[in-house]
Amino acid sequence: MEIHIGDRITNVELVSKDDNKVVISIDDKVYDLDVVMAENGVCSILHNGKSFNAELKRSESGKSYIVNTLFNTFPVNIVDSQAKYLRNRKKDDSDEQQDRIFSPMPGKVAKVLVNEGDSVEAGQSVILIEAMKMQSEYKVKKDCKIKKILVQQGDTIDGDQTLITLE
């Protein structure tokens, strides 16, 4: 299995697993470990008598992690066959498509700055979203046309909801 940590790419294999006794190889190094998953996303690992705690924050996709150990934070990405497939396919799609505007967090539409049918330039702001007393502007990445506006001022929106479609 290919695993990325920052810019380091490693090959990780599970050699054997018998309850808590786990043998794992990372590149050429073999680790003989005692691994226990505790509640609240904490992984306890004993290695040669040393005790490590790793707090795991798993992304929704289940493949990218933020791992916190004592005073350290590591970004870890698991590249399984599905991720590899997606990665290769992405390369084929020569450039990134942006066909909609959405907000990563829930909030409220403070203002819609464009009308349907408008032609907008790359970097132009199209909508203002308010959450927790802060306003964020959302911009288009490329020159395009506003296809449909699905929300109006004052609407409450969810994270990842499509607000505006582009063409």
Added chain:
Amino acid sequence: MIKKILVANRGEIAIRVMRSCKEMGISTVAVYSEADRTSRHVFYADEACCIGPAPSKESYLVIDNIIAAAKHFDADAIHPGYGFLSESAEFARRCAEENIIFIGPSPEAMIAMGDKISARETMIAAGVPVVPGSQEDLQTLERVKEVAEEIGLPVMLKATAGGGGKGMRLIRHKNEIEDAYNTARSEALASFGNDIVYIEKFVKNPHHIEFQILGDNFGNVIHLCERECSVQRRNQKIVEESPSPMMTPALRAKMGEAAVQAAKAVSYSGAGTIEFLVDDHQNFYFLEMNTRLQVEHPITEEVLGVDLVKEQINIANNLTLRLRQEDVVQRGHAIECRICAEDSDNNFMPSPGIIKQLTEPLGIGTRVDNYVYEGYEIPMHYDPMMGKLIVWAVTRAYAIKRMRRVLYEYKITGIKTNINYLRRIMDTNDFLRGKYDTGFIEKNSDFLLKSTYESTKDETEDIAIIAAYMDYILNLEENTPKTADNRPVSRWREFGKRNVLRI
């Protein structure tokens, strides 16, 4: 004597106030908006009442609704917390008219301190140093040049009606005066319909140091020493500590005395805070007074062993101050970090949402003032601050080490927080040395926002890989459905049962 207090606030401060009420045997009434039914302050109170829809303007800021709730539940007093109506003279006056005790200063004191120009005049009359500047309206360009000369460049040209950075110009050189004068005036006229400007000396990257004061209804005022609040991002405090690492006993005595004079000048009663700007040469200037409890009040409580809410209630009960100035002695060191639901790696974008997992730090010298719990959805309508982490230790160095420990122990998932950012602040050299001012965040922004990870290829890094890998494998196993109705509720709990509790 007060028997029942309505807390006209939400979130952590509402709970903070109610905790002291419980200790004093006073019953508590919570008010909440429709978005806050599940906020912990509602469960924590003895009685609770919905006062309107989610937007603050229709709930927490509606004086009539809060007064009606207080009357309905027969509360003898209202504690406003901070924010919302805490500095509304109109609200304080209305409470008085309705024979409800407002736990805070008189409306007159609030008004005197609320307006920046009148506060400045009051302070000058009371002999409290203010930032040097012009006292009159500057009608002509000639006069502006004269005054700028008198005070010495750099100066700040400000609109009297100004606010939010509008109608404000920094003048560093003589040849900038004319341009600044014209643009500031036209901007002020456009924004506020008033083009009166005045000049203040520009203090570059000052320290922001504030003094806690307490005054009773009999004219006694004491100060409770300082809080260092220079770690600010866009004028928002992030980390506060007490004592200030730059403070000396002589300066503390001088500033404390000025703070007491400032409060006496407006016959202040209750808890309040005098904010000062301090330059590198220990010159200090009155900035403003906050006529309420501050977010960062716990560090004063920890260092002095005082419960400020209890003192507020005692003062509202018309008792004389329990403490004399000579009783106020600082012991050890306290630091507070504000925990916010915001994505510090993504331009501090607010991050409301559901808290999936929450483990709060415990242990010696640790205090957590918050209101969230596992499964709670942080609403998008209010401030992103979800709690405060406060540590106390005998020395500053120990306090920083303790803060690093508790920030490590604090685990929240489901939403993004600024905890990693706070951890980096605790690692910043300037902070460790205690040599910082309000330019701290800007100066250290590269270090603080360092989000690219550099591989170390050591054992800890490999452990992190292993932990993620094991979690990934277990996740795969569990998501392979064996029978459709046999999905575990919590995979951690399930795994824990299988692998940890089997002794």
